[in-house]
Amino acid sequence: MRRARGDEEGVVLLLVLVVIVLTIVSVYAFARTTILDVVGLRQGILRDRAELLARSGLEIAQRALADDLSRADTHPLAAQTETLLDAWAILGEEPIEVPGGGELRISIRDSGSRFNLNALLDSDGEPLSDSKPFLEAALERIIDNMPGRPEEKFYEPEELADAILDWIDSNDTTRLGDDEVSTYERMRAAGSPLERPLFTLAELAGLPGMDAPLLAELEQYFTPYPLFPIFQNAGVNPNTAPTHVLGLIYYGTADDMALATQDDVYRILRAREDGRVFCSGAADERCVTFASEIGRAGETVFPPLQLSSNVFNIESRATVAGATFRIVATVDRTEPASPRMLEFQVE
Numbered sequence: 001m002r003r004a005r006g007d008e009e010g011v012v013l014l015l016v017l018v019v020i021v022l023t024i025v026s027v028y029a030f031a032r033t034t035i036l037d038v039v040g041l042r043q044g045i046l047r048d049r050a051e052l053l054a055r056s057g058l059e060i061a062q063r064a065l066a067d068d069l070s071r072a073d074t075h076p077l078a079a080q081t082e083t084l085l086d087a088w089a090i091l092g093e094e095p096i097e098v099p100g101g102g103e104l105r106i107s108i109r110d111s112g113s114r115f116n117l118n119a120l121l122d123s124d125g126e127p128l129s130d131s132k133p134f135l136e137a138a139l140e141r142i143i144d145n146m147p148g149r150p151e152e153k154f155y156e157p158e159e160l161a162d163a164i165l166d167w168i169d170s171n172d173t174t175r176l177g178d179d180e181v182s183t184y185e186r187m188r189a190a191g192s193p194l195e196r197p198l199f200t201l202a203e204l205a206g207l208p209g210m211d212a213p214l215l216a217e218l219e220q221y222f223t224p225y226p227l228f229p230i231f232q233n234a235g236v237n238p239n240t241a242p243t244h245v246l247g248l249i250y251y252g253t254a255d256d257m258a259l260a261t262q263d264d265v266y267r268i269l270r271a272r273e274d275g276r277v278f279c280s281g282a283a284d285e286r287c288v289t290f291a292s293e294i295g296r297a298g299e300t301v302f303p304p305l306q307l308s309s310n311v312f313n314i315e316s317r318a319t320v321a322g323a324t325f326r327i328v329a330t331v332d333r334t335e336p337a338s339p340r341m342l343e344f345q346v347e
């Protein structure tokens with residue numbers, strides 16, 4: 001009887017231990033789920049705050065661009081050209097800190113800081129006479145500047161220049177007069193020629209000879225905006241373009257056109273550092289012309305320099321306690337009261 005009673009007590013003790021273990025496991029699982037829910041909720045709240053802050057940054061940027069136009073009457077130079085001394089450009093020099101550990105960074109870039117590929121076509125959608133030599137020279141320099149050894153870069157600048165122009169021109173024949181569709185089918189292109197202006201540089205991905213590294217590099221030099229540019233104001237802006245883009249300024253006489261040299265780029269940058277502004281007229285004592293700074297009067301620039309712009313790329317990045325939200329937008333401020341959103345992406 002004692003042994004049976006002892007066996008019963010052992011079974012009860014074992015059951016009690018099992019119940020205790022199951023209770024502990026259940027409590028731990030419940031606590032873990034609760035903690036994860038709380039953390040997830042907190043992260044969601046932080047991301048929502050970051051999104052609201054980033055969208056506020058976009059509104060601030062658009063207001064800065066509209067205010068820049070409103071200064072035209074009192075500051076003629078502001079209406080005549082975009083510079084890195086404009087309020088919209090200075091806005092991105094330092095982050096904006098907000099209560100609660102938030103930080104907002106706003107970056108604004110005018111369309112003139114890149115070359116517009118669509119500007120290589122005339123009003124009928126046909127390539128201009130200097131489009132092919134400019135594009136070929138530009139591609140050759142871009143490829144040379146890409147990382148890697150020369151023998152690893154299997155790109156053909158002349159063929160790529162022809163293909164890009166074929167891709168966006170309005171006709172259906174190649175530079176050599178062959179049918180574009182059948183020609184690029186034989187070359188196993190990933191797509192067919194667009195026969196229209198580019199909406200995004202990603203549309204060049206289907207070109208034969210174009211790969212991801214080269215396309216990413218081209219995005220540092222070129223833009224599709226404005227989609228329908230006015231040729232007389234469609235080139236690069238020497239007041240805002242970065243150093244690597246300035247090196248693609250193509251100028252000279254009709255029979256002797258070439259890309260800017262390192263010395264040319266240095267002179268442009270030195271003029272900017274000295275507070276001089278490249279202008280089309282003498283609206284201000286700081287105004288200088290491209291020819292006077294480079295020292296070659298009588299030469300032309302292709303495409304003509306773009307000194308003023310209504311199309312801007314805006315990046316608004318907000319961070320709140322580790323949560324980040326980023327907005328990239330392209331805005332047309334032609335109508336300051338109601339700017340048009342040409343492109344909008346969130347991350």
